[in-house]
Amino acid sequence: MPELFSPLTLRSLEIPNRLWMSPMCMYSADDADQRGRPTDFHLSHYASHAFGGAGLVMVEATAVQERGRISPWDLGLWESSQIPGFQRLVAGIRQGGAVPGVQLAHAGRKASADWPGGTGAALSYEQGGWHTIGPSPVAFPGYPAPQEMTAQDISEFIEDFVNAAQRARQAGFDVVEIHAAHGYLLHSFLSPLSNRRSDDYGGDFTGRTRLLREVITAVRGVWPDHLPVMLRISTTDWVAEDPTRQEDSWTVEDSIELARDAYELGVDLIDASSGGLVPAKISPETDYQTSKAARIRSEAQGHVAGVGRISEATVAAELVSSGDVDAVFVARQLLRDISWPNQVAVALGASPRHIPQYGYAVGG
Template identity: 55%
Template sequence: MSALFTPLKLRSLEIPNRVWMSPMCMYSAAPEGPETGAPTDFHLTHLASRAAGGAGLVMAEATGVRPDGRISPWDLGLWNDRQQEAFARITEAVKAHGSVPAIQLAHAGRKASVDKPWLSDRYVPESAGGYRAVAPSPVAYDGLPVPHELTVDEIHRLVRDFADSARRALAAGFQVAEVHGAHGYLINSFLSPAANHRTDAYGGGFENRIRFALEVVDAVRAVWPDDLPVFFRTSATDWLTESPEDDREGWTGEDTVRLAKELQAHGVDLLDVSTGGMVRDAKIPTGPDYQVPFAARARAGADIPTAAVGLITEPRQAQEIVAGGRADAVFLGRELLRDPYWPQRAALELGAEPSWPDQYAYVVRRRERD
């Protein structure tokens, strides 16, 4: 049987295959009013269609744990009852197709309050419906305003915000909670010396810079059932220190292995391995598998399950990643936008049995017989 289409059990949850939908911002929620941040019919169709397409796990996009945690004013949020009720429709639809509903809980930090990328991707000021960004230090992301430096009390409040949002996610029917610690957003900004210039207990050495991440994980794990998994998305490198031409200090692959060991000790079940996002001008390599080695390195070095993401486009490429032990699963993003039924097609190509909805299976199988 294809390794890509074998189940993966994390705690008591069995995920039916290793092809998962990556969280992708759609910038399609209401930016103001009673429906602010609540998923819409678009999100229902967007996520449920990938479940019907055979993805074993469907991850909702980066979801702000509070209003200023959204990347843009049009992003999803989960801090009130209306948002929770709207998400419940989505989890029911995803489960109805045999997939696992997951959600990525996030705070955008110093990269918050920007326009839709197809419009301008520029900062949206408070006067135009935006909000002030916050960060571990008053260090601006390229092209954006200087963020507010968080006080220790504000950091503690944010930890509680993540826990409150996780509690709502569980009530809405999600079976996996992922803490977003990547791409230059808030948690990632605490981790990297490129953005964290603090001199208190949340800055300086490695142990201090990972403190906020571990406190968030502890808070989420405390409200999440023991039999359900928690994921953590990381940027395995800023592409600063690991780029020979760049003399700036940043976060490295070695740091990621050290963090992975700590995360696992604090109850994280899988590391979702991405890269980059801290600075615009980092030199990032391109080509197939450019991030996969980091997933493999964390898996081997920390003995933690990992998922690989980025430029994974072909079934046999994904199969090799999993079968070769480089990662335990693959997250697909843009490829699932191009082809929502990629997992079904991959199953056929790799000799596995597609998991068509009953409403489709009769027609599909009849055509195969004909």
């Protein structure tokens, strides 16, 4: 059995394989009242990927506050009326044989954007946009400057994150992932490029990571002890790697130190992505992110999942068998081919998830 298709146990949860569906925003929440509710599209989308063989299906960035949506069409768990729609998704994912997870998020200064089908530009108030918040009034290029969060804003944000995690569990999810990557709110607190605060939530590494550490502690405090909490981070802002830029930024070394703290606070796996905070040059290499994930696993000594440019069976298998990572999250390749995990299993000589209705095609 290739290690890619061996189970991975986190706490008491066994995930049937190590090839997982990455959270990917669909910007397709119910149009009727823009209250962040899943639709029949989401049920079909996520259940299909479970039947396609993914071991863990991670539902896209789901806002913990209404103003934390990337766009008006983001999913959300900021109120209890949203729970039933997610219960349907959980049931569909389970029926397909995968573990259901959900990524909880707040877009911060990158909220109120024109997705899907638009330019990604900030929405005006006439277009249905809203005021955004962030650690400091430092704008993402092309967006309005966010309002600097007050102590009350921070307290409410932590409380809302906890409430969303509790709703996620009520919906039946077995895994919750805290989104602290891609320039969204928690990432913007981590990086000195966007965090210019002089209080306890800014300044040095300890101050800039304080909010994330408090969120981890609070979520771990309400999430069942037998189930895992994951954390997605951007391992680098890609500024330190550019010799033409001299700004202080978030680095791989910072990520390794943060990972050590996160593991001690109860995070069970780091989902190692990169970038998104500011426009920057990103390496064209295939291992542009997975090499950084490998460093975190080696130097911080905890479970890590790699993600990014994974589209070949042998690459996915080698990342896990080499010990570089414990699992791989796959994104665009699963949009291209829903049944790719089952095809990878066949290519590697493992048993695909047997679905009688699709059995004629498996391995054919």
